[in-house]
Amino acid sequence: MPELPEVETVRRGLEQRFVGRLIEHVEVGRERTVRRTSRLAVIDGLTGVTATAAQRRGKYLICPLDSGDSMMIHLRMSGRVLIDPVSSPRPLHTHVVLHLAGPEAEELRFVDPRTFGEVVVYDPDNASVEMPELGRLGIDPITDGLSRSQLAALVGGRSRQLKALLLDQSIIAGIGNIYADETLHAARLRHDRLSNSLRPVEVTRLHQAIHDTLNAAIAAGGSTLKDTQYVDIGGQGGWFQVSHRVYDREDQSCLTCGRAVIRRVIAAGRSTCFCPRCQK
């Protein structure tokens, strides 16, 4: 599932190649992708309008439109946003197509084999009703910045296992399974440490690890795993997966200490990889 670095990479692509281009017409194939409203609402809401910005909160992409509405895209498990020449064959599972004005005949395609993803047009003044989950998102470490003192308050104010805390989108928005495991390894902290047991120096390490891990992953264009669909807007995969130190490395030797084997357990209901020697 795409996480903050992958969604941020798509956001940057939208900023470069989608913002400012008139949407001339709209096709919606599978209705499940627009299930929150309707096929007609998405076609009416996007035809003849132009996105004025590309923003991201957690894993949500948000494009304010010159009509006053906003478009939200969530990739969920397998969604992809592509901008392709009109002349190129559409991939299987292309559910929404936005024809874009411009010197090149291009279209934005929302492709989603598993159909958990969504495209929504909503009124930002009524977001609490139309997109209520946006109001429940916690601090986005990249969009909002996340200071050490904010993190200290978030971890010290509750007794939660660190893995569960990092995955909780209402506390910190955007981190999923890959970046939770990589962040905790970089911070040398175990997934099951209770958040309010961290010493100040450990909070500092966790703070640094969140920013370092996410920024390195964004710089690498995110992670493209062998079993996922994630690519950027031009169809290119990311390469941060070659820098993973624990994620999906069960039974392999630890790249950090070289003296222990990566273990896999279930924590917070999710597969969790860690080094028992490096992480305490």
Ligand SMILES: [Zn+2]
């Ligand atoms: Zn190790």
